[in-house]
Structures are given as structure tokens and as C-alpha cells.
Amino acid sequence: MKLKLLYSDLKSDLDVIEKELAIAVNSSSHLLNEASLHLLLAGGKRIRPVFVLLSAKFGNYSIESIKNVAVPIELIHMASLVHDDVIDDAETRRGRETVKAQWNNRVAMYTGDFLFARAIEYITALENTYAHEVLSHTMVELCIGEIIQIEDKRLLDQTVRDYLRRIKRKTAILISASCELGAIASQADEKTIRHLKRFGYYVGMSFQIIDDILDITSTDEQLGKPAGSDLLQGNITLPVLYVKNEQSIYPLLMEALDGEISEENKQKLLSEIRKSDGITRAKQVSNMYLEKALNEIKQLPASSAKKSLQNIALFMSKRKF
Template identity: 70%
Template sequence: MEKMKLKMLYADLKSDIDVIEKELEKAVGSSSHFLNEASLHLLQAGGKRLRPVFVLLAAKFGQYDIQKVKHVAVPLELIHMGSLVHDDVIDNSEMRRGRPTVKAQFNNRIAMYNGDFIFARALEHMTYIDEAEAHQVLSKTMVEICIGEILQVEDKRTLDQNLRDYFRRIKRKTAILIASSCRLGAIAGGTDARTAWHLERFGYYVGMSFQIIDDILDFTSTDKKLGKPAGSDLMQGNVTLPALYARSDAAIRPLMEKALDGSMTESQRQDMLRLMRKSDAIKRAQHVSDLYLAKALREIDALPDNKVKKSLRDIALYMGKRKF
């Protein structure tokens, strides 16, 4: 239901999103049976396609041409897909979006090569874009994402980390790719530098808000809606903002430590979720997400008059207030 609501917000882009879907199918094809099967497994799992949507909307502030813009939108979605495959190996995740992950369906080796293959396809697609700045933005984005994956490994199962560690991690995990989607869309559309800058800042702020909401939902949503057990982030060793705010709670901390060391029972998981949902940690994390969302909305106000601004605002509000 929530995903349907989101798609309604950019229904007028449906024909262009369909173009991108077809390009994605072609991009993940290869002569290898394993790579084909693994890539299609990931592609068919679906997704919100937020990054391509932001590319398209940003490009509409300039000279919009889907035949050019698609060569930016596709690489960004491919990078997102490839990073998910790598994340699932790092986190030893068995499920994503209610389906077995690539590493669960095949194995770690195939999953890692599959992620690398998808990254390579992203770079290949960008060769259709002449602007040097676009290649610089994309390469920097990929470097930052890879650094983020390493930082995620370094910070694993560390409850006593500071907030700065968390924020720099989600910047590289999520926000930078959404920011780059907006920036690259602006480049593909040939917007002026000021417009491109505001779009990039919008993407960064909305990406930070989006990831914090994702981390909140891991505690507040249900196993069914998440497509995986609630509290999975912590059980996989990833300490998120709600956990950082709750770690000083004498009743919650021992349960969180059990989640991190892998000794948590099902009843203890349920106890942890119940206590987390009642704690002020969720409200505090939501407040931080709201601050980022407010900054994103201010960036929209700074953009040139364009009917696309309403779409950006509606999607940002959805991302910052979603329940799934």
C-alpha cells in the first residue's frame, strides 16, 4: 500500500520509468548463467526506484530528454543495486523485501562478483554521457559508497560509538547516492550551477531523513511489512540512531548487547522491540529526521519556479513520514 502511494506521487513519470526499467533489464544481462540469474533475481525484487525518479525530476529543471537522462538514471540505480548485494554479504542477510537475498539464493562468492558486475555495468552506461563533471560525480560517489561499506564493517557490533560515526555512515550508505542522483539529473538536463547545487543539497538532506526513518522502522514496523525480522539491523551488528539513543536505558541495553553478540532469543527480541517502541529513543530519532526533512524542503524553496517543485516536496514528505 505504501509503495503504491509513492508510485502515485510520480505517476506522470510512468512512461519514462518504464524506459528505465527496460534499460535496467538490458544492463544486467550477460553471457554468464549465474550472473544473469542473480542479477534478474535482484531486479525482479523490485524497489521504489527513488534514485531514477530524482534524476528525472532534477533534469526537468533544464532541457529534459529521456534518451539522454536515462543514461544517468540507469547507472545510479545499478550502483544502488550493487551496493545492496554487497551489504547483504557484509550483514549475512538472508532476506530483502520479503525475498531471499542473492547471497542466500546463491552464495557469497557469486553475490560479491554479481555486485561488482553491476557496478561495472553502471560505469559502462555512463560512457553515453559526454560531460566530464558527470563522470567525476559518479566516480566520487562510488568511492564514498565503498568507504561507507568499510566503515560499516569497522563499526559493527560497537554499541559505544558516537553519533558522528553514525551520521557519516548513513551519509555514505544512502544520502550521497540520492544527492548524486539530483546532481547528475541536473547535469544531464543542463541546468545552471546554482540550481544543480540546491538540488544536490536537497538530495543529501532528504537522503539523511530517509535513512533515519528506515532505521526507526526496523524497530517499530512488523516482520511482515519489513520482509525480515524487526530488529534485524541490531542483530546483524548495525547500531543505528534509535539504538544509540536507547543504549543508556538500563532495561534495554542488556537486550541490545544480546542482539549484538548473537545470543538473543525470540522472546528477548520481542521484549527489546516492546521496550524500544515505548522509549523516547524513537521520538528523538524522528526529531532528527524531521530536522533534515525541513532542510530539504528549504532547498526546494530556493529552486527556480517549476511545477516539478510540488513533486519534489510531495516525495520528500512521503519519505520523511512513511510507515513502511
């Protein structure tokens, strides 16, 4: 089953979000318009706006109000991606040229900054100032996460806890904010907001761990970029952390982190990690977070939105690519 089928009933509202995003990335600068539109047209699952919309279903749902949360959340996600591509010197994303590849690093960085600024503009349409606090805190944590990821690059002397803290900031916090802000915007009760916030956090952790596993286990075609890209960029992910000192892996890993690994040895390294128990152990941690997410969902009142959140969580944490 395709992910979009799990929230097909939101199509008309997602169309509203898509049109609003096109308006949001428009500016008086032709170059900025081109770069932002390039990023927008790269598509994506729009999973964060979906979490906003579904979480809003637990309160007084109005797309005209909820779009003022869904749009900034997606803009922040887009901005973080374009900045990520600069940091990682990435040429492609989802099979398309990145903004930094099509233009340059300076255009990419200012495009990301512009999208962050637009996100702040949009959230001010909500009168609830706590929503502003949640969004600004999320942006701060995202930026800290990016810096920590740079500091941790090629650093083998890091722990599983270091990794988990990093992906909390990199991924989980924005999905958590998507759920929390959707519920806040629809004036859901405090208990529901807390459960949705925690659900988003746990789903985000599970999702990122699976993403890091797939970077090693999937093909170039499935990923839309070379397999093992994270590793070659110096990002030590959970499956690698578990097996970094194994005799068949350590020498090849050091070659990869030094940026001197041949294509043949890269494939050998990926093969060795795939055969190791690092993949299985990482999946166990992902499943632990998934179970926590599903437990939060159980506390919510029965509804179609509850079922959709459950199904999406299961899909995201069990996907093969």
C-alpha cells in the same frame, strides 16, 4: 497515498529506464544473468531514478540522455544492496530470497561487481566529464561507507556524529548524486544543480533515519524481513544510540550484540526501545533534515517537478513502513 502516485506522470519514462536496466544486466554469463535478473525482478520503488528524472526537468529534458544517468544510479544502488546482503548474511529482502541465499556469497559479490562495472560503462555515454567524477566519487564513498559499517558493527562506543557520517555514505550520497547528476545531464544552471544536490543529501539523511526507526517499530510483514534485523546484525542505529545505556535496555542489547538473544528477549528489547524516547529523538533529527531539504526546494523555480520533489520528500520522511 502510495508513493508511485506522486510521480505517476513519469511512468512512460520509468518504463524506458526499466527496459534499459534489463539490457544493462544482460551478459554472456548465464549464471550472472540469472543472479542480476533475480535482483532486478525484486523490484523496488526506483526512487533514485525518479530523483534523476525530476531533477532533469529543471534543464533541457531528454529521456534518451537522462537514461544514461538514471540507469547507472540504479545499478549502483542494486550493487550496494547485493553486497550489503553478503555483509549482513541476509536471507531475504523485500520478502524475496537474496542473491547470496539463492546462490552463494561468491556469486553475490561478483554480481555486485558486475553491476558496478556496468554503471561505469553507462555514464561514459555522457560527454560531461564532471558527471563521471561525481559518479566515481559516489562509488568510492559508498564503498568506504560499507567498510566503516563493518568496523562499527557491535561497537557501542560510537557517537551520533559517527552514525550520521556512516548514513551519509550509506544512503544520502547516492540520492544526492541522483539529483545532482540529473540536473547536470539536462544542463541546468549551476545554482539549480547546487540546490538539488543539497536537497538530495538532506532527503537521504532523513530517509535513512526513518528507515532505521522502522526497523524497530514495524512488523516482519511490513518490512519483508524480521523486525530488528539491523540490530541483530550489530548495526547500532540512531534510536538505539540514544537509549543504549538505559537500565531496561543495556543488558538485552548486549545479548543481541553477542548474538545470543532469545526470540522472547528480542521482542522485549524491541518493546523497550519502542517505549523509550529514542524513537522520538530520532524522528526529531529526521525532521530537521527534512526541513533543510524543503528549504532547498523553495529556492527552485515553480514547476510540477518542484512540487513532486516536495511531495516525495514529505512522503519518504513521514512513512509508517
